[in-house]
Amino acid sequence: MKITYTKRFKKNYKKFSEKDKGIIKKKIKLLSLNLMYPSLRTKKIKGTDGLFECSVNMDIRIIWTYYNNEIIIILDIGHHDILEKY
Secondary structure, eight states: OEEEEOHHHHHHHTTSOHHHHHHHHHHHHHHHHOTTOGGGOOEEOTTSSSOEEEESSSSEEEEEEEETTTEEEEEEEEEGGGGGGO
């Protein structure tokens, strides 16, 4: 799948350490190859219409959605409490 990023994601991504950024890049690559790769722990966000989350690690989450079942739009990234925004 093709991946695109929102301005919010880009802004919040910059806040992470270089070590975390490397891990995040690897997880996004996995996401593009296999949405259900076990270490991503992908799931739909309860109470939302078409928003999903996956794990970078036990603390960092990526929020994303689909567009026309062809493109993954990565909306945001943050620590586990980011889910409260959605």
